[in-house]
Amino acid sequence: MGPITCSADFRPHxxxxPLTPREITASASILRSIYPANIDLQFKAITLHEPEKEQYLAWNNGEGPGPRPSRRAYIPYYIRGAEKFFESIVNLDSKEVESNIRQSSKVHGPADAAEIALVEKLCLEDEWVKAEIEKLKLPENMMVTCDPWTYGTDSLEDTQRQFQCFLYARPIDQPDSCHYALPLAISPVIDGRTKKITRIDALxxxxxxxxxxxxxxxxxxxxNEYIPELQPKLRTDLKPLQVVQPKGASFSVTSDDASGTGKIMNWQKWRFRIGFNSREGMVLYDVFYDNRSLFYRLSLSDMNIPYGDPRPxxxxxxxxxxxxxxxxxxxxxxxxxxxxxxxxxxxxGYIADDQGKPVHKKNCICIHEQDxxxxxxxxxYRTGRAAVVRNRELVIQSIITVANYEYVLAWIFNQAGEVTYEVRATGVLSTCPIDDDIAPEDVPGWGTVVHPGVLAQHHQHIFSLRVDPAIDGHENRFVYDEAIPLSRDPKINPYGTGYVTKETVITNSCGINTDTEKNRRFIIQNSYKKNPVNGKPVSYKIVAPPFQKMLADKDSWHYKRCEFxxxxxxxTSYRDGELYAAGKFTNQSHGGDGVRTYASREDNVKDTDIVVWVQFGINHIPRIEDFPVMPVETIRVMMKPVNFFDRNPAIDVPPSTQMFNRSTSLTYPQGVVKAVGNAKVGALVENSKGGCCSTSVEVSPPGSAGSTSEEEEDEDEDGGKEGEGEKGSVRHKETCSCGSIQEGQVGGEGKVGLRQKLGECCNVS
Structure with a gap:
């Protein structure tokens, strides 16, 4: 097929x-131009086709001659109404279709928003389905809601694109009602091509x-409702907690090209590029700390939620x-x-709809700092001097809603050169009906009853984080080390207390599991770059929580399809295009594509360009407290420097002071702290020595100027004769390391009032 041209014009990006709205529109137009006008295309995505890494590095880092890589779009699409699925590459610089490959009939593209909405509508409007709903004899104030699911796989014969629809009841006048509390026992199946109901499963x-x-x-x-206005009563004793940054944030976000879609983040020695695409959402590129490269590309590659209910x-x-x-x-x-x-x-960000038109995803990423x-x-302890800094973090966050579930996804950076990926799972459990007369001891072991007539099935959340490292360069290796006890030896280990670490270098692509008994650490090294202090390779370690691997057996489709x-x-060794741990197309997949397949090549991964795929997860055994909406379940993967720096990289963070932080000291009631005798004052003064302030105390004897009687003090507390002198008081002066002075007065016999001025720095309570 020869080049297909278009009159579209583009400035360099x-x-x-990410693709701009103009580029999305032009990509669809260029692709349509190779078909007759009466052919209707159903676009599954129009997203950036990333340049070959070698070509990009040659252009970006000056590592060799080379022009700026062309802008390309990747487009999976159907010919609407036919079982013809293609993936295409469109070159936006040359305005031509570079490739257009038809996939096997067993390969299915992802669902899109319009398709899901159409399946839901057609399901509920189908006469067969309506007849079955009529048999349910729902009350007049109830209606049916439909959750379409991609069909899954239980056979190699499952080649037809299908959707499984789960039905629920809800009150007609409450569109935000939690319908998952009222699951129904029928489940229609719809043909993805003809959009006809093929059968209705009895659950x-x-x-x-x-x-x-x-x-x-x-x-x-x-x-069983979760929305606030349907609760019997909301708490009334929660006071505002406001995050205030009077001088603004410490980060900057800029764009270095004409598109405006490319964003560069700078914060506390960190610099990286933020991308966004339809499949992975947030993607980070070219991650540097203090002008030293750490990662070429970071993304959450895939996630899988296999359920443990064995019944069809x-x-x-x-x-x-x-x-x-x-x-x-x-x-x-x-x-x-x-x-x-x-x-x-x-x-x-921008994605494409099924017509190839750009869709604005407003405010899909938020960036902020947190303490x-x-x-x-x-x-x-000898001088009482404390040195302390706060841990400021930068958060790059997105939240996705997957029908019933929400995932709060965040990249978190700190001032010590550490990167964390955090997942917070929340939302509503996907439920199924259960007879409410089953005795508790007879409830099936693969779920939990969370509401009358409602079973929440056991399931796993398994994630794969794709880490494309560039630890001081792109020639890296992967090692793990283990803590090994030394054998008793009269010369080396006479008391049996010694232990050392043993390092294993991974030479060929493979999978590796954790070993908590040996404190196994996973480390990415650059063996060509040594730490100037100890001579060890500069490295980053991966700290991921142990998780239970896929529980479905190796002959199951759950296992075959989820290769990570x-x-x-x-x-694995780096190869362009290998971005997804479960393979490029997961909808009704049969396995054979994904990271397990990539690793089976046994490529060299020693001192070369590698990719590390980090798996983590949650085995969700539902509890009744997870319903009607689930409190967040948090899980984190951390990447920390190991012999990368010559000292703590956060050593230059300014010390924590009250002048900078402006915290407030709470006193009860009405600004008055009561204590018994001057012993409390002594404890107060002594305790303050461990913080950032040095303390001096001036004592005024009872009856001297500036003191009040107990009666006067009480009156002052009630009526507020503030400004009058106090009798029998201790004058308390605080001098902070920042140089400001705070004075307060503590006094009384039995009841002690503490007066504090609004100083520039430390408060004592």
């Missing part, structure tokens, strides 16, 4: 910047595989939320003061 509602021969009348159950049709229930739909498609519009607190900067407690501290769920770590 950075090769890694098992007991403790075995038995299903009803005929749809039975629904037994009414109470609702639940045995197919396994969502690949990124591959089946897409994080960019499902990204929320984040709201100021709700999803992110403090001084917030928002980024928006994460103490960063480091030491107190010299069997190992804590996979190490």
């Amino acid at each position: 950075h090769p890694l910047s 098992p509602t007991g403790n075995d595989f038995t299903t009803a021969h005929e749809t039975q009348p629904w037994k009414p159950q109470p609702t 049709p639940y045995h197919k229930k396994a969502a690949f939320d990124f591959g089946d739909v897409g994080a960019g498609l499902m990204a929320n519009n984040l709201i100021l003061g709700c999803d992110c607190l403090g001084a917030i900067h928002y980024l928006s 994460a407690g103490i960063g480091w501290k030491h107190t010299n 769920a069997d190992q804590a770590i996979y190490v």
